[in-house]
Amino acid sequence: MNTDNRYPVTASLFMLKEIKHRQEQVNRGYQLLKRKAEALRMRGRQAASELASTQAILGHILREAYISLAAIKFTNGESNALVLENIGQAQIRVQRIPENISGVATVSLQALEEVGAWDSMCYAGLGAGGHRTSEAKKAFREAVRTLVKFASLRNTCILLDESIRSTLRKVNGIEKVIMPKLRNTETYILMEMDEREREEFHRLKMVKAKKVKNQARAVQLRQSASFGGAGETGEGDEAEPDLPPQCEPIECLTSILACSSLSTTTESGDFKPVCYPHNWDDDDLLF
Known part of the structure; x- marks a missing residue:
């Protein structure tokens, strides 16, 4: 098996349990991440749809606000300098509200209108075009709220x-890296443990065969030894054949010397010693 696609571990039962425990943890984390991704996608699709609708409404509101501003300019003339001079306390403020969407920290912006704030332009347009001025103020306030929501x-x-x-x-x-590595590591450990088990079984089988062979050989040796002892005992019980009487060692040597002193010559001139029959055993020569 390719070592690049598995973790470098030793094949043991402890590591097998550890790898299985890691697989359980990885599977749990994988399921949680998938659920998180699905929840984020759902919330993202919802936010995208709201963003698209808000963008469409924002364009319409801004168009109406600038049309009302053009009507004010047509009625009252240029009033930008008067507005800039009377800028005071802000009537609309933006509040940041933290949100947690499936573990993702986001910030929601909300437009708040200050009721107690003094409006410096409250009396603008009293002389002429007051209705147009109030409509423009309402249009731009709505445009600000829509812009905050859009942002x-x-x-x-x-x-x-x-x-x-x-x-x-x-x-x-x-899914593509960690889980395949863990599966390959578990497969490698199981293969190595099976191979070790087969080797151990073969070793035990060979040891048992050798032991049985040695036992059979020992039994055979004992049987052959018992059969050999029984044969020797039977031969000893039989009557020994009559042997000629043996002479003493000194007499045998004397007879040998007497035989060596006699000699005959054949017709062809070859020397041929003559030895008379003697009664002695070959084992007596050792003495």
Whole structure:
């Protein structure tokens, strides 16, 4: 098996349990990340749809606001200098509300209107075009609220998009890299343990065969030894044949010397010693 696609571990029962425990943890994390990605996608689709509708409404509101501003300019003339001179306390403020969407920290923006704030332009347009001025003020306030909502939804969509990408990268990394490595590592450990078990079984089989062979050889040797002892005992019980009487060693030597002193010559001139029969055993020569 390719060592690049598995973790470098030793094939043991402890590592097998550890790898299985890691697989359980990885599977749990994989399922949680998939659920997180699905929740982020759902929330992102919802935010994207709201963003699209808000963008369409924002264009219409801004168009109506600038049309009302043009009507004021047509009725009262240029009033930008008067507005800039009378700028005071802000009547609309933006509040940041932190939100947690499936573990992703986002910020929601909400427009708050200060009721107690003094309006410096409250008396603008009393001489002429007051109705147009109030309509323009309402239109631009609505445009500000819509812009704040649009910014909040856009920020949420950007954060959710980044979170979805990072979560999907983690999910793909676990699915394509970590989980195959863990499975290959578990397969490698099981193969090595099976191979060791087969080797141990073969070794025990060979040891048992050798032991049986040695036992059979020992039994055979004992049987042959018992049969040999029984044969020798039977031969000893038989009557020994009559042997000629043996002479003493000194007498045998004397007879040998007497035989060596006698000699005859054949007709062809070859020397041929003559030895008379003697009664002695070959074992007596050792003495």
